Amino acid sequence: MSGIALPAGLVGEGKRRRRWPVLVLCAMAWLGLMLGIALLADAIAPYAYTALDLRNRLSPPGATMLHPLGTDELGRDVLSRLIFSIRMSLLIAFGATIIGALIGTSLGVVAAHFRGFVEQVVLALVDFSASLPFLILALAVLAFFGNSLTLFVCLLGLHAWERYARIARGLVISAGAQGYAAAVRQLGASPWRIYGRHILPNIASTLIVSMTLAFPEIILLESGLSFLGLGVQPPETSLGSMVGYGREYLTRAPWILLSPAAVIVLTTFSVSVLGDWLRDRLDPTLQ
Amino acid sequence: MLRFLGFRLLRAAVTIVLVVSFAFVVLRLSGDPAQIIMGADAPPEAIVAFRRAWGLEEPLWRQYLRYFGAIVSGDLGRSMRDGRDAIALVAERIPATLALTIPALLIKLGLGIPAGITAALHRNSLIDRAVMMLAVAGFTVPSFVLGLLLVLLFAVQLGWLPSGGQEGWRHAVLPIVTMGIGGAAVLARFTRSAMLEVLGQPYIRTASAKGVPWRAVVWGHALPNAAIPTVTIIGFMVGSLIAGAVVVESVFSWPGVGRLLVVAVANRDLAVVQCILLLVAATMVTANLVVDLLYGALDPRLRQRTA
Amino acid sequence: MTLPLLEATGLTRHYLMRRGLFGRPVEVRAVNGVSLALERGRTLGLVGESGCGKSTTGRLVLGLERPDAGGVAFEGQPMPPPGTPAWRALRARMQMVFQDPLGALDRRMSIGAQIAEPLEIHRIGDRPERVAQLLRDVGLRPDQAGRYPHELSGGQRQRAVLARALATEPALLVCDEPISALDVSIQAQVMNLLVELQARLSTAILFVSHDLRAVRQVSHRVAVMYLGRIVEEGEPDAVLHDPAHPYAQALVSAIPHPGRRQRRVLLQGDPPNPADRPSGCAFHPRCPAALPLCAQEDPVLKPRPGDGRRVACHVAQGDLPARKAA
Numbered sequence: 001m002s003g004i005a006l007p008a009g010l011v012g013e014g015k016r017r018r019r020w021p022v023l024v025l026c027a028m029a030w031l032g033l034m035l036g037i038a039l040l041a042d043a044i045a046p047y048a049y050t051a052l053d054l055r056n057r058l059s060p061p062g063a064t065m066l067h068p069l070g071t072d073e074l075g076r077d078v079l080s081r082l083i084f085s086i087r088m089s090l091l092i093a094f095g096a097t098i099i100g101a102l103i104g105t106s107l108g109v110v111a112a113h114f115r116g117f118v119e120q121v122v123l124a125l126v127d128f129s130a131s132l133p134f135l136i137l138a139l140a141v142l143a144f145f146g147n148s149l150t151l152f153v154c155l156l157g158l159h160a161w162e163r164y165a166r167i168a169r170g171l172v173i174s175a176g177a178q179g180y181a182a183a184v185r186q187l188g189a190s191p192w193r194i195y196g197r198h199i200l201p202n203i204a205s206t207l208i209v210s211m212t213l214a215f216p217e218i219i220l221l222e223s224g225l226s227f228l229g230l231g232v233q234p235p236e237t238s239l240g241s242m243v244g245y246g247r248e249y250l251t252r253a254p255w256i257l258l259s260p261a262a263v264i265v266l267t268t269f270s271v272s273v274l275g276d277w278l279r280d281r282l283d284p285t286l287q
Numbered sequence: 288m289l290r291f292l293g294f295r296l297l298r299a300a301v302t303i304v305l306v307v308s309f310a311f312v313v314l315r316l317s318g319d320p321a322q323i324i325m326g327a328d329a330p331p332e333a334i335v336a337f338r339r340a341w342g343l344e345e346p347l348w349r350q351y352l353r354y355f356g357a358i359v360s361g362d363l364g365r366s367m368r369d370g371r372d373a374i375a376l377v378a379e380r381i382p383a384t385l386a387l388t389i390p391a392l393l394i395k396l397g398l399g400i401p402a403g404i405t406a407a408l409h410r411n412s413l414i415d416r417a418v419m420m421l422a423v424a425g426f427t428v429p430s431f432v433l434g435l436l437l438v439l440l441f442a443v444q445l446g447w448l449p450s451g452g453q454e455g456w457r458h459a460v461l462p463i464v465t466m467g468i469g470g471a472a473v474l475a476r477f478t479r480s481a482m483l484e485v486l487g488q489p490y491i492r493t494a495s496a497k498g499v500p501w502r503a504v505v506w507g508h509a510l511p512n513a514a515i516p517t518v519t520i521i522g523f524m525v526g527s528l529i530a531g532a533v534v535v536e537s538v539f540s541w542p543g544v545g546r547l548l549v550v551a552v553a554n555r556d557l558a559v560v561q562c563i564l565l566l567v568a569a570t571m572v573t574a575n576l577v578v579d580l581l582y583g584a585l586d587p588r589l590r591q592r593t594a
Numbered sequence: 595m596t597l598p599l600l601e602a603t604g605l606t607r608h609y610l611m612r613r614g615l616f617g618r619p620v621e622v623r624a625v626n627g628v629s630l631a632l633e634r635g636r637t638l639g640l641v642g643e644s645g646c647g648k649s650t651t652g653r654l655v656l657g658l659e660r661p662d663a664g665g666v667a668f669e670g671q672p673m674p675p676p677g678t679p680a681w682r683a684l685r686a687r688m689q690m691v692f693q694d695p696l697g698a699l700d701r702r703m704s705i706g707a708q709i710a711e712p713l714e715i716h717r718i719g720d721r722p723e724r725v726a727q728l729l730r731d732v733g734l735r736p737d738q739a740g741r742y743p744h745e746l747s748g749g750q751r752q753r754a755v756l757a758r759a760l761a762t763e764p765a766l767l768v769c770d771e772p773i774s775a776l777d778v779s780i781q782a783q784v785m786n787l788l789v790e791l792q793a794r795l796s797t798a799i800l801f802v803s804h805d806l807r808a809v810r811q812v813s814h815r816v817a818v819m820y821l822g823r824i825v826e827e828g829e830p831d832a833v834l835h836d837p838a839h840p841y842a843q844a845l846v847s848a849i850p851h852p853g854r855r856q857r858r859v860l861l862q863g864d865p866p867n868p869a870d871r872p873s874g875c876a877f878h879p880r881c882p883a884a885l886p887l888c889a890q891e892d893p894v895l896k897p898r899p900g901d902g903r904r905v906a907c908h909v910a911q912g913d914l915p916a917r918k919a920a
Contacts, residue, residue, distance in 0.1 A: 127298065128305045131575060133527050135534075136548070136567050143552040143560040144313045179697030186658055187712045187758070188685030191677075198700050220429045224534050227431045228549050240431075247435060247538075250450075251443050261432040269427040 024277045027270035034267055038087040047077040049084040050235050058253045070255045072246070081237050082259055088238040089264075092153050093218045099157025100218075101211050104164025109195060111165070112172035122169070126162040134159050135221065142230050152231060156222055160214040167210060171203040212275030216268035223264050239264050295579050299572045306568040310561045311354050363565070364558035366551075373562040377544060381529065383453060384536070384543030387462050388528045394467025395474050395524060400517070402471065403478025407486060407513075408505065418475060425472025434465040434538035451540040462539045466532060470524060477520050481513040488512075518581050526574030529567060597670050598631040599798050600766055604664030605629070605654050607647075620869045624650040626822035627664070629895075634765065635796035639813030639830065641806055641845070647822040652768045652802045656688055657681060668766070686716040689759035693771035695751035699743040705754040706739025712761040728757040732787060749780035753787070760791065768800045773808060785812055806849055810834050818842045821866060821876040824895055827904040838903050838910040840881045875908065883909045 037044065047053075053066070053075035061070040061078075069078040111122035129137070138155055145151055175181045176199070184198050223240025225231035227247075232238040234245075239260040246257030345353075357363075363373045406418040441461060442450035449458050485491065486509055494504045524531070533545035540546070544563060551559040607625040625647040632638050640648045653659045655666055657673040666673040668688065674680035689712075692698040699708060709728055710721045718724070726736035732753040743751055752772065759767060769788070773781040789812055792799060803809050809816055810830045817827040818839065826839040837843045844859040863880045866872060872879050878888035887908050895906040905911060 124301060124305065128302055128309070131302050131571050132306070132564075132568055133531065133571070136564060139533070139548055139552045140310070140560055140564045141313065143555055143557060146555070179692075179694070180700040182658075183690075183692060183698040183755075184700070184711065186656065186685060186690050188682040188715050189711070190682065190715075193715065198703075201702050202700065216427065220427075223429060224431060227429075228534065228537055230549065230552055243431060243435070250435060250439060254439055254443075257435060261435070265428050265432060268429075269423065272423060272427055 021277065023273055027273040027277075030266055030270045031274065034086055034090060034263075037083055038090045041083050041087040045080040045083045047080040049081045049237055050076065051080070052076060058249065060253070061255050069259055070253070072253070072256045073249060078256060078259060081242060082239075082263065085237045085239045085242050085260055086263060088232060088236060089219060089222060089240070092149075092156060092222050092232070092238065093215055095153045096156035096159065096218045096222070097211050097215050099154060100159055100161045100214065101164050101207060103157065104161035105168045105207060107161070108165040108168025108170075109172050109199075112169045112176065113191065113195075119169070122165060126165055129158070129162045135224065138221070138225060139230065142225075147230065147233055149232070149236070152222075152225075156218050159218055159221060160210075163214065164207060164210060167206060168203065171206060172199055175199050175202060209275065209279040212271060212278055215275070216271040219264065219268050219271070292580070295576055299576050302572050303565075303568060306565060307355060307358055308351075310564055311351055358565070363562040366556055366559050373558040376559060377547065377562050377566060380542065380544045380547050383541065384529060384532055384545060386459060387466065387532050387535070387541060387543065390459070390463045391466035391470065391532075392524060392528065394463065395470035396521070398467065399471035399474025400478050403475040404482055404510070404513075406475065407479045407482035410483065415479075419479070422472040422475040422479075425469055426476065428469070430465055430469050430534050431538050433469065434461065434535055437461050437465060438538075451538075453541055458539075458541075462532070462535050462541055465538070466535050474517075474520065474524075478513065478517050481516040482509065484516075485509050485512045515582065518578055522574045522578030522581075523571075525577075526571035527567075529570050599634050599669060600630075600632040600655065600800075601667045602631070602651075602655055602664065603629045603667075605651065605661045605666070606663035607650055607654055607659060607661050622869045623822050623871065625654060625661070628654075628819070628822070628824055629664075630655075630817060630824070630827075632766070632798045632800060634798050635792065636814045637792065637799040637801055637812050639809030639816040640800060640802045640819060641804060641809050641816065642819035643804060643845075646819045648802045648804075648819050649770050651819070652690070652770050652800060655800060656690055656766075656768050657684070658690075683716070686712070686718075686762040687764050688766040688768070689762070689764040691752075691755055691759050691767060691769040691772045694775050695748065695755045696743055698755050699751060701743055704740050704742055705746070705751075705757075706741075709739070709754065709758045709761055712758060716762055718762065724761070728761055731760065731791065732757045733783075747780075748776050749783060752776060752780075752784055756784075756787065756791075760795070760797075763795060764797060766798045766800070768802070770802045771804070772801075774803065774805065781808065788812055806834060806845060818845065821871065823876065823906065825877070825906045827895070832901075832903065838898060838905040839877075839907045840883050840909065841877050875906075885909060 053071060055075065056064060056067060056071050057075040058073055059067055059071045059075075061068060063070065067077050067079065069082065071077055072081070107122050107125075111119040138159075141155055142152075172195075176185075180202075181194055181199055184194050189197075219239075222231055222238065223243065226238045226240030227244040229241070229244055232241050234241070242260040243257045243264070246253070246260070249256055361374065365371060366373055366376055402418045402422070406415040409415050438450045438461065441448045448460055450461075452458055491504060491508055494508050495501060499507070529544055531545075532541070532543055533548055535541070536543045536545035537549055544566075547559065548563050550556075551563070605625050605628045606623065608621050608623045610621060628647070628651050630638060630651075640651060642648050650659070654661050657666060657668075657676055660675060668684065674684065699705065706725050706729075709725050713719075713721050713724060725739055729736050729739060734750060734753050734757070738746070738750075743754070746754065752775075756772075772788075773784050776784060785808060788799065788801075791797065799812070801809060801812055813830045815827065816830045816833045817824045818833070818837075818841065819825065820841050826833060826837065826842045833842060834846055837846045840859070841861075844861050847859045859882060861880045866876065866879065872889075874890045875881070875884075875888040875893050878884040881888065885908060891908070893906045893908050893911065895904055896911070897903065898905050898911055
């Protein structure tokens with residue numbers, strides 16, 4: 001699904017208001033907190049995420065001071081699992097976003113540089129991947145190859161690559177046709193210099209905005225697949241798989257899935273708000 | 288127009304061929320089919336016999352042609368779990384899925400488009416902000432979370448509706464609402480930005496400046512032009528009628544195509560997965576084709592260019 | 595006789611243009627058999643209306659595009675294909691100045707860094723001093739090196755572009771409409787600068803413009819182009835005071851002269867579509883002096899019998915059908 005514009009009205013009219021909108025500040029604070037948790041997971045988690053406490057199984061939040069967010073069916077501490085899940089989900093989302101941006105941008109630049117046949121091949125691939133819902137494609141690959149964390153990250157990295165490819169190709173073609181790129185080319189610059197020093201820095205802001213718009217989608221995909229039991233495999237844990245396993249205890253112990261669900265929603269919401277705000281500030285031309 | 292149609296058909300065919308080739312390549316890359324199907328500890332002579340029987344010793348391009356021929360003639364293999372024809376297995380699940388996705392699509396259209404238009408026409412008003420706040424929430428809450436929250440509220444706490452299964456219309460309410468809300472949010476955001484884009488165009492200013500009543504400007508100029516980008520995303524939604532319910536079907540244990548897909552993936556039932564993959568690709572490509580033809584009807588520029 | 599710095603012979607460049615999305619491609623001859631020569635320290639002005647192929651000629655001369663027929667020799671050597679290392683190395687000897695200085699500069703780099711760029715590419719040392727010197731040469735202050743393009747005025751930007759073009763002390767400079775995006779008051783400054791720098795560095799300049807007066811001010815020779823061809827070539831004063839080709843006459847008469855009343859030659863019709871070239875002399879449908887011969891036979895560019903002016907016109911050459919038949 002394409003990254004759809006958040007209305008400017010929601011995050012403030014970027015240009016007119018110089019001070020930072022409250023919503024954006026909240027989003028930044030939340031993301032900062034998440035990053036901090038992910039980086040310091042080992043230090044701040046009260047227990048290991050696999051540690052069992054068989055005496056306190058399915059204990060609700062606040063019931064004992066030992067487990068502030070409660071425990072699951074095996075007596076594992078929900079808070080500790082949540083902390084490690086945040087780390088896993090963010091790691092996957094960052095890795096996948098960067099892989100997607102790298103693959104997509106390179107293919108887009110290659111298409112724009114060589115034109116002709118190479119471009120047609122890239123465009124056919126873009127068409128192909130835009131014509132299938134990514135979830136289905138991902139499921140098919142997981143069925144064929146089985147699951148491993150590396151494969152999973154690379155697979156999610158393919159999400160939205162065609163968006164970067166399309167954007168990069170368009171921008172490189174328009175940059176190369178007019179103005180500065182043609183000027184630098186006729187100075188005798190090598191293609192590496194033209195792309196590396198001139199074109200890429202000029203189109204970087206658009207690509208960064210696309211990355212922030214794709215990031216929440218990847219978190220949603222990762223958690224969706226993990227929820228279905230096809231993503232992150234136990235004993236590893238991620239936000240989606242916590243929700244998926246917690247679902248069995250929905251009636252008896254809803255706290256197992258409520259806290260990771262809340263983290264997913266708040267994180268995707270924050271990144272969306274931040275991405276739209278960035279887009280309004282850096283690149284109003286992007287839809 | 289014929290030429291345009293031919294060009295689009297060609298592109299659709301290329302995409303289908305790509306999907307089939309993708310399935311073939313992935314199938315071959317993922318390991319020796321003989322090993323997978325016969326099991327790791329099958330006797331070597333049985334494996335050799337199997338390979339000969341299925342033509343796995345032939346050169347790859349002949350295997351590919353044979354594979355292609357089988358798919359064209361409608362033979363998509365048998366489920367590795369119960370040995371039934373993969374197509375029949377998938378086909379019997381389609382009605383159950385459509386029973387969810389078609390009503391959900393109606394909710395998306397009926398809720399999302401009016402909400403988006405209203406928000407755009409009253410830009411920055413309270414309505415706009417409220418609609419967009421809801422729309423963003425709808426987009427950022429994943430469907431499995433929304434579904435489970437609805438279950439928690441309406442099934443566990445209030446006991447009004449069942450939490451899963453497929454026994455009657457009451458069982459369909461929660462899954463339909465779950466899908467409908469999420470899709471309506473996406474559509475509302477999209478419609479709003481398409482509408483705002485159009486409302487900012489000079490021809491709208493011209494029309495209202497020369498005294499055309501605002502209602503007529505909206506109906507006569509803004510809506511038809513905003514419809515063009517919106518049709519694309521609706522086409523995508525129509526294209527995912529068959530397999531757009533993977534997650535929601537799993538949440539509500541609804542025995543549709545999506546549930547089948549998840550189970551097949553977990554069991555590595557490759558024939559079924561491949562069958563669903565092709566079915567989804569065919570639906571999607573058809574929907575895109577229809578969207579392209581609709582473009583021609585909506586955008587006179589495209590019509591003229593092809594004349 | 596000395597070898598000219600640059601010699602182009604029979605340059606032809608055509609593009610395939612599609613009508614609409616699926617239309618049959620039509621061949622457009624943007625440049626159709628142009629020959630020209632340029633010596634060190636001299637300026638050739640190339641004038642004509644928009645779409646006549648003068649900018650394409652400039653790009654062909656620099657080797658930015660490959661001609662479909664004909665060739666360019668620089669210092670007696672044929673032009674290497676674009677993008678090759680030999681071609682890139684040759685860029686140090688020939689440079690271009692663009693119509694739109696803002697578009698030709700990278701908005702994200704200071705002008706100092708951009709002026710230093712050709713020095714980096716061609717590994718010429720002593721950069722900070724050289725950049726400062728170049729800035730002074732084009733009339734900017736060395737402390738403006740840290741400025742970004744959007745912080746400069748249009749004239750200052752064009753000076754920065756000029757400084758970048760001159761950084762490697764090229765032997766040839768192609769100026770493609772260098773002043774048409776500038777204010778009138780600044781146009782004169784930039785042209786004076788060009789003349790002054792040429793006198794100092796003895797650079798050869800190909801000055802492409804639609805502005806006849808600007809061309810006269812800087813050029814040693816002038817060539818008038820119409821629909822991909824040079825139709826007249828000669829000394830600027832001679833061509834502009836006494837144009838021989840009817841098209842050149844119309845161009846010259848279009849220059850407004852305050853206080854002087856003069857018969858204006860008004861051309862009929864629109865500039866023809868380059869995709870649909872008229873037969874014979876391409877100018878004959880609009881030409882006030884056209885003869886029947888003009889619709890049949892394409893005139894060649896050759897010295898006129900009387901004064902040796904090079905003109906491609908049956909009328910100006912006196913090729914009357916009666917005499918030809920005799």
